Amino acid sequence: DAGITQSPRHKVTETGTPVTLRCHQTENHRYMYWYRQDPGHGLRLIHYSYGVKDTDKGEVSDGYSVSRSKTEDFLLTLESATSSQTSVYFCAISDTSRGADTQYFGPGTRLTVL
Amino acid sequence: AQSVAQPEDQVNVAEGNPLTVKCTYSVSGNPYLFWYVQYPNRGLQFLLKYITGDNLVKGSYGFEAEFNKSQTSFHLKKPSALVSDSALYFCAVRLPELSGGSYIPTFGRGTSLIVHP
Numbered sequence: 001d002a003g004i005t006q007s008p009r010h011k012v013t014e015t016g017t018p019v020t021l022r023c024h025q026t027e028n029h030r031y032m033y034w035y036r037q038d039p040g041h042g043l044r045l046i047h048y049s050y051g052v053k054d055t056d057k058g059e060v061s062d063g064y065s066v067s068r069s070k071t072e073d074f075l076l077t078l079e080s081a082t083s084s085q086t087s088v089y090f091c092a093i094s095d096t097s098r099g100a101d102t103q104y105f106g107p108g109t110r111l112t113v114l
Numbered sequence: 115a116q117s118v119a120q121p122e123d124q125v126n127v128a129e130g131n132p133l134t135v136k137c138t139y140s141v142s143g144n145p146y147l148f149w150y151v152q153y154p155n156r157g158l159q160f161l162l163k164y165i166t167g168d169n170l171v172k173g174s175y176g177f178e179a180e181f182n183k184s185q186t187s188f189h190l191k192k193p194s195a196l197v198s199d200s201a202l203y204f205c206a207v208r209l210p211e212l213s214g215g216s217y218i219p220t221f222g223r224g225t226s227l228i229v230h231p
Contacts, residue, residue, distance in 0.1 A: 004157075042204065042223035043158075058218075090157055102148065103206075103219065105157035 003027045004106035006091050012112045019078040021109050023091030025071075031094035032074040033103070034058075034066060036087040043090070049074055081113045116141040118207045120222035127195045128230050135190040135225045137205030147188040148206040148219065149179055158204060164188060175199070195229045202226050 003026035013019050023032060034046040035058075045058030047066040055066050063085060065077045078085055089109045094101040118139045127133045139145055146165055150158040162173025169181045179190045190203060203226075208219035 040223065043221040045218065048218065092158075102160050102163060103150075103158075104160065105150075107157045108155075 004091060004093060004104060006089075006106040006109050008109060009107065010110045012114065013081050014114050015082055016080050019081050019111065019113075021076045021089055021091075021111070023074045023076070023106060025074075025093050027093070027095075028071055029093040029095060030071075031096065031101070032068065033092040033094075034064075034074065034076045035090045035092065036060065036085075037090060037108075038087050046076065046089075078111075081111075083113050085111065086113045087111060116145070116207050116209060116220045118205050118220055118222040120203075120205055120225045122225050123223075124226045124228065126228045126230065129197050130194050133192050133195040133199070133227065133229070135203050135205075135227060137188045137190065137222060139186050139188060139205075139207040141207055141209055143209050145207045145209065146219075147179075147181060148208075149173065149177070149188075149190050150204045150206065150221075151175075152202040152204065152224070154201075161190070161203075195227075197229045197231055200227055200229045 005024045007022045031050055033048040035043045037043050044060045046060055046064050047058055049055045049068045067075045091106040092103045094103055121136055148163045149161040151161050152158045161177050162171050162179055164171045164181045172178045177192050179188055181188050202224045204224045205222040206219040
């Protein structure tokens with residue numbers, strides 16, 4: 001798993017509440033990503049980061065924000081959770097040390113918004 | 115722009131038979147191509163990648179993939195399927211150079227491989 005952990009692994013919350021998911025890496029990779037995985041849609045990029053305090057939007061960024069104050073941590077926040085954000089969320093890093101970077105994924109967080 | 119298509123939602127194969135999971139791509143340039151596997155309740159795991167050179171790429175767990183530039187395909191293959199190969203498989207493509215300042219691959223929707231005993 002390239003030293004990637006996600007917390008929490010499971011969460012159930014109610015509509016309208018804020019939720020923060022954490023991704024932590026131990027190998028000092030520059031690039032980090034947040035994806036959501038839904039049946040029939042595969043993986044869709046939410047936000048990504050290319051360094052501390054450097055982030056950008058992906059294809060499904062509405063309703064999500066991110067922060068990266070340290071190289072090792074990339075936080076995903078749902079400011080006001082909605083039922084459409086029920087999904088499995090994956091964090092990934094890019095290992096660019098070997099060229100043609102390969103992404104490595106965390107174990108995922110299953111989020112249910114009631 | 116880049117895109118990838120996995121035309122089959124599900125592939126069924128008998129144990130011991132060869133398997134193929136299809137992937138086609140569209141990019142304006144020479145692609146980097148990847149295959150990932152996802153077992154139930156797990157994150158995606160890297161299987162193999164094509165950068166340049168030999169069109170046949172060998173990866174983990176006995177899998178291989180063949181890059182075909184004229185058909186813009188990168189099909190995943192294995193000579194003899196195992197029940198334990200049953201999983202969700204994702205193809206991904208990206209351009210070699212930085213795109214907008216980041217390395218952003220595009221993933222297919224995934225193909226569920228079911229290997230029957």
